Amino acid sequence: MRIVEIRENVASISSNISNAYIDFSRMTCSVVAIITDVIRDGKPVVGYGYHSNGRYDVQGILRNRILPRLTDADPDSLLDDTGNNLDPFRIWDVMMKNEKPGGHGERPVAVGAVDMAVWDAVAKIADVPLWKLLADRYRGGVADDKVWLYAAGGYYYPGKDHRALQAEMQSYLDRGYRVVKMKIGGASLDEDQRRIEAALEVVGHGRNLCVDANGRFDLDTAIRYAEALAPYNLFWYEEAGDPLDYALQAELANHYDHAMATGENLFSHQDARNLLRHGGMRPDRDWLQFDCSLSYGLVEYLRTLDVMAEMGWSSRRVVPHGGHQLSLNMAAGLHLGGNESYPDVFRPYNGFADDIPVEDGHVRLPDSPGIGFERRAELLADMKRLLD
Numbered sequence: 001m002r003i004v005e006i007r008e009n010v011a012s013i014s015s016n017i018s019n020a021y022i023d024f025s026r027m028t029c030s031v032v033a034i035i036t037d038v039i040r041d042g043k044p045v046v047g048y049g050y051h052s053n054g055r056y057d058v059q060g061i062l063r064n065r066i067l068p069r070l071t072d073a074d075p076d077s078l079l080d081d082t083g084n085n086l087d088p089f090r091i092w093d094v095m096m097k098n099e100k101p102g103g104h105g106e107r108p109v110a111v112g113a114v115d116m117a118v119w120d121a122v123a124k125i126a127d128v129p130l131w132k133l134l135a136d137r138y139r140g141g142v143a144d145d146k147v148w149l150y151a152a153g154g155y156y157y158p159g160k161d162h163r164a165l166q167a168e169m170q171s172y173l174d175r176g177y178r179v180v181k182m183k184i185g186g187a188s189l190d191e192d193q194r195r196i197e198a199a200l201e202v203v204g205h206g207r208n209l210c211v212d213a214n215g216r217f218d219l220d221t222a223i224r225y226a227e228a229l230a231p232y233n234l235f236w237y238e239e240a241g242d243p244l245d246y247a248l249q250a251e252l253a254n255h256y257d258h259a260m261a262t263g264e265n266l267f268s269h270q271d272a273r274n275l276l277r278h279g280g281m282r283p284d285r286d287w288l289q290f291d292c293s294l295s296y297g298l299v300e301y302l303r304t305l306d307v308m309a310e311m312g313w314s315s316r317r318v319v320p321h322g323g324h325q326l327s328l329n330m331a332a333g334l335h336l337g338g339n340e341s342y343p344d345v346f347r348p349y350n351g352f353a354d355d356i357p358v359e360d361g362h363v364r365l366p367d368s369p370g371i372g373f374e375r376r377a378e379l380l381a382d383m384k385r386l387l388d
């Protein structure tokens with residue numbers, strides 16, 4: 001078999017929402033299609049991929065470095081030993097040729113988007129859903145039959161009052177979610193407390209609410225918030241300070257007994273290891289949120305999971321950022337703790353199978369070959385519009 005062509009384009013995921021650090025008025029992502037010469041149902045197998053929100057498209061890196069390495073490579077060097085399917089690990093090595101370690105920047109986002117398309121193609125060629133392929137290869141054939149999800153939203157946007165926040169949270173509960181997430185740090189502590197209390201009126205209990213500061217706080221502010229949040233007994237307190245300020249995170253643990261979460265802005269297994277070494281994160285209660293699509297893909301994520309295991313962390317403590325179907329497959333196939341979901345934001349690059357409802361905070365996975373994009377019509381249509 002051969003890769004016939006690799007296409008990339010830029011998708012818009014812009015909206016008028018803001019978190020404590022950025023607005024999303026110009027947010028984009030890169031989308032990738034890997035077209036193969038394998039024919040199924042009369043059509044070539046195509047693997048699709050993209051990276052999740054928060055980093056802008058990586059078209060320059062894809063065009064100038066990552067994709068030319070793949071198209072210039074000996075086609076056989078990209079295949080597994082059978083010669084009948086792609087090898088994601090060999091492809092990863094080709095993408096990363098002549099790249100120095102460290103300073104990961106936007107490069108892991110570019111590799112992550114291509115890696116998603118590679119795994120979609122690999123599972124489609126193997127004619128199995130990716131969650132099953134992962135369970136068969138890495139977990140003795142045992143996959144979870146459903147995945148825990150939480151609904152992420154609660155953004156700031158112009159004119160949004162407490163009533164609108166409550167209506168948003170209620171709509172997530174109505175759609176089957178039990179735990180929801182809202183932003184903090186984009187208003188004063190007093191106002192954020194009023195917003196939190198408004199949300200709690202709807203979700204009933206702090207165990208049903210996560211808050212996310214998106215790295216906004218210095219240490220003093222992070223601690224002031226921690227003291228104010230503690231009585232609510234929240235599900236988690238996310239990204240209080242700068243994602244690379246491990247000392248801040250470690251000090252915060254001395255002031256907050258409830259669960260903390262972080263990791264969505266760490267882009268390699270080395271970064272993850274530094275967090276676990278120096279960030280004071282506690283394997284008995286805290287949550288890790290590494291997002292493969294931003295951090296060199298699933299190939300690298302397997303290394304990150306190895307680092308976690310070596311450092312005494314269960315894979316169940318990871319709930320990836322990004323709300324995409326690749327992480328959903330990984331959650332089921334690799335026994336992660338759950339997955340983020342964006343029921344409303346970042347459309348159409350959000351959501352899971354159209355015909356599988358969220359029930360009691362969990363979702364089942366589709367049985368279609370690949371990642372499952374063919375079961376999410378709006379997303380597939382946008383990728384085809386940009387790439388076909």
Ligand SMILES: O=C([O-])CC(=O)C(=O)O
Pocket residue numbers: 019053054152212214264321322340
């Ligand atoms: O608002 C964002 O940048 C997304 C985010 O932090 C999350 O989903 O946890």
Ligand SMILES: [Mg+2]
Pocket residue numbers: 212214238239264321
């Ligand atoms: Mg976050």
